[in-house]
Amino acid sequence: MLVANSIEEVRKIISAQKKAGKRIGFVPTMGYLHEGHLSLVEISKKHTDFQVMSIFVNKIQFNDKKDFENYPRETERDLKLAESAGVELVFLPDDEEMYRDRLTYVDVLTLTDHLCGAFREGHFRGVFTVVSKLFNIVQPDVSVFGQKDIQQAAGIEKMVYDLNFPVRIIIAPTIREKEGLAMSSRNKHLSPEQRNRALAIHRSLQAAESMIESGEAGASVILQKMKQIIEEGKPDKVDYVSITSYDTLQPVDRIENKSVIAIAAFFGTTRLIDNMIIDKGDKGFKCIY
Numbered sequence: 001m002l003v004a005n006s007i008e009e010v011r012k013i014i015s016a017q018k019k020a021g022k023r024i025g026f027v028p029t030m031g032y033l034h035e036g037h038l039s040l041v042e043i044s045k046k047h048t049d050f051q052v053m054s055i056f057v058n059k060i061q062f063n064d065k066k067d068f069e070n071y072p073r074e075t076e077r078d079l080k081l082a083e084s085a086g087v088e089l090v091f092l093p094d095d096e097e098m099y100r101d102r103l104t105y106v107d108v109l110t111l112t113d114h115l116c117g118a119f120r121e122g123h124f125r126g127v128f129t130v131v132s133k134l135f136n137i138v139q140p141d142v143s144v145f146g147q148k149d150i151q152q153a154a155g156i157e158k159m160v161y162d163l164n165f166p167v168r169i170i171i172a173p174t175i176r177e178k179e180g181l182a183m184s185s186r187n188k189h190l191s192p193e194q195r196n197r198a199l200a201i202h203r204s205l206q207a208a209e210s211m212i213e214s215g216e217a218g219a220s221v222i223l224q225k226m227k228q229i230i231e232e233g234k235p236d237k238v239d240y241v242s243i244t245s246y247d248t249l250q251p252v253d254r255i256e257n258k259s260v261i262a263i264a265a266f267f268g269t270t271r272l273i274d275n276m277i278i279d280k281g282d283k284g285f286k287c288i289y
């Protein structure tokens with residue numbers, strides 16, 4: 001596996017691979033890899049011939065300085081995991097390489113009005129800016145993002161469409177721990193007791209699924225039940241429990257077309273997010289989470 005710290009090195013390697021007719025798959029990460037990240041590489045391998053991963057804790061997407069400082073970092077371990085997953089090139093830049101003399105940002109409007117966008121000022125702007133840069137550096141044919149960060153994934157899809165990036169975005173299913181907690185690098189900060197309480201998030205999604213399966217479509221009824229279940233886990237704070245349209249990420253009163261149910265809650269000082277996509281099929285609604 002190759003490891004490149006500079007944009008120039010990445011460009012050289014990618015250009016040689018492209019000349020050899022290889023299709024480039026790309027998984028951007030902030031490191032502290034877990035099975036969720038590795039599942040994105042697995043999906044990328046199905047569609048492309050040369051696997052690239054970036055590991056970069058992107059300062060400009062952290063609205064909280066402490067969160068940035070505490071973000072777990074373990075590069076040696078990450079490199080081993082990336083290699084064993086079949087990654088062929090890791091791009092591992094530092095801040096100076098990515099952001100020297102920067103004046104430009106990328107923003108996606110309205111899609112970021114609600115959910116995490118309403119609570120984490122500047123977060124998505126930081127994400128879309130770094131992902132644009134990474135796409136221009138790596139020039140992937142396919143890039144895979146996890147459903148867990150649904151607003152990020154939807155915003156990147158829209159950005160790619162609006163700015164004509166020649167890359168196909170794939171949104172991959174959320175990978176969960178055995179008891180149902182969505183995998184996240186941040187789970188490392190949870191004590192066993194907080195982890196246990198946080199399972200209420202998954203239980204609330206399961207309850208929403210059963211209500212939807214039995215024909216309930218009213219957002220307020222579903223949300224009331226979900227909030228009650230989340231409260232049983234004694235969260236330290238709930239940022240939101242919302243039902244939105246999938247296309248606009250704006251709140252809806254009823255589940256009629258493709259929708260998203262999304263949650264953000266703190267257990268201790270750790271902010272966890274999770275969601276479910278509700279898709280109308282021939283035989284009623286399908287819940288994907």
Ligand code: PAF
Pocket residue numbers: 028029030056058061127130131149152
């Ligand atoms: O999902 C993440 O880990 C980050 O937001 C990303 C896409 C790597 C951008 O820094």
